[in-house]
Amino acid sequence: MGYVFFIPLFIIGFFLFLSIFFIVKQQTSAIIERFGRFASTRSSGLQLKIPIIDRIAGRINLKIQQLDVIVETKTKDDVFVRLKISVQYQVIREKVYDAFYKLENPHDQITSYVFDVVRAEVPKMKLDDVFERKDDIAIAVKAELNEAMINYGYDIIKTLVTDIDPDPQVKAAMNRINASEREKIAAEYEAEAERIKIVAKARAEAESKRLQGQGIADQRREIARGLEESVEVLNNVGINSQEASALIVVTQHYDTLQSIGEESNSNLILLPNTPQAGSDMLNNMIASFSASNQIGEMMKEQNQKNKNNQKEE
Template sequence: MNPTVYIIVGLAVLFVAAAIFIVKQQTAAVIETFGRFSSIRQSGFQMKIPGVQRIAGRLSLKIQQLDVIVETKTLDDVFVKLKVSVQFKVIKDKVYDAFYKLDYPHDQITSYVFDVVRAEVPKMKLDDVFVKKDDVAIAVKTELNDAMLNYGYDIIKTLVTDIDPDAQVKAAMNRINAADREKTAAQYEGDAARILIVEKAKAEAESKRLQGQGIADQRREIARGLEESVEVLNKVGINSQEASALIVVTQHYDTLQSIGQETNSNLILLPNSPQAGSQMLNDMVASFTASNQIGEAMKNSKKKKDE
């Protein structure tokens, strides 16, 4: 075969290879003819005229994210850093504007973010910045949409993802929060201690009441027993005074017996002679008699004064 044919075939293959190009999914290619805009090619198999047309550039149609950190001052003179995340994409029908009208979209977006944040945050106090961070994000999105739409960019969403006050301010805020929590804990501990004291006092009062009731019941039963004992002794011809003496002496010796049964007891009962019970009874009777006489004398004296 003639070598010229090989050359022609080779040139044809090179021409076809140079004419064919592939555009990826979610990508747009800008074609220029002799340096002048010609067309925009979407994803798929595409062709151009080698030497006449060229791919001036490719733009991604995917959603992109740009993180911008802005340092500014709040209304209460606190320096704070805000991280603003901007999600944006090239509008499919405005690839020409996005490619030819704006060289550095990231720088343009960053400038607008700085401008809006530094206009909005100084109107708020630090606590309000945390509470109203969504308002700041909405203000940024509104400003960017109005500006970037002319350049073929659509602002999908803006988010204030981080608020970082000055280190000294953060330390002070942490101390305030810690002090507030300690105050709350102390209040709870005080309430718990007060409740414990009240409940303990109630328990002690109830215990004393029950103890007093028990003692009263015990004495009532003792009195009833003594009364029955005196009645039994009266039936056999023993008068009340003799019966009382007998009961006192009997209880006296019962007490001595119970003390003697305790091996480790150091208690000594005085007096412990056989006449002790009778002497105690005589003393009691004498005291009751004297008390009655004093009472009668006071009543008589009062009557004379009234007359």
């Protein structure tokens, strides 16, 4: 009969012995309560407790944790926007007691403070300022959270504004404005490029005309020099100036006809081709020169009379 009672006692004793030992993981603290009252905190490793008297009330994670909070609020220019605030926090090792007993749900507490700060800061800004000053929002959230959560044993490591999402209609309008602005800039650049091409083309044409005019002037100068030399050569052999001019005109007339005849792709050109053609052209030229000289002399006399009349007056 003694063995019958010994076996249950042995089993109970064995389990009580095993309940003395417990393991705490790395970056974790265990809360030990004795008769329902806080007794101590235990760090990582193999730990001991008194069976039945002591119990593990809970475990606290000492790692850096992250909480993402979505806040919807309105900006100064009456645009609704959703902000995603990422809060990185950690339990202070020396304040495990406060973190475990003072707050029932730290996530809800942090979320409430984030809502309060964001809805106080964002309505002061226009939508464009929210994008440009998101770091200011994050700093304000961190400062407020640090001041509040330090008393509960939590340290706010960093706060980040990870997303800013305006109303879909506002976002579409902003995209249209941005596209219009880019199209305007592109049009300005295209107009400037077109202006540069037009100016360059005009300069090229002006230079071409200048060179063409210079070429024509040089050509006429050389023709005049050649005619002068031809007349001088003919005078040396006893031909007077009028006869020399007639001979040169007739020679050039037939040279022109010959060059036209050699050009197979030329258009049809009608020129006088009678024996008197060269003489007629020469007479017409001489008559034109004479008339021009007479008109020039008359204009000089008229200008001189006008000057005399002005002096007499």
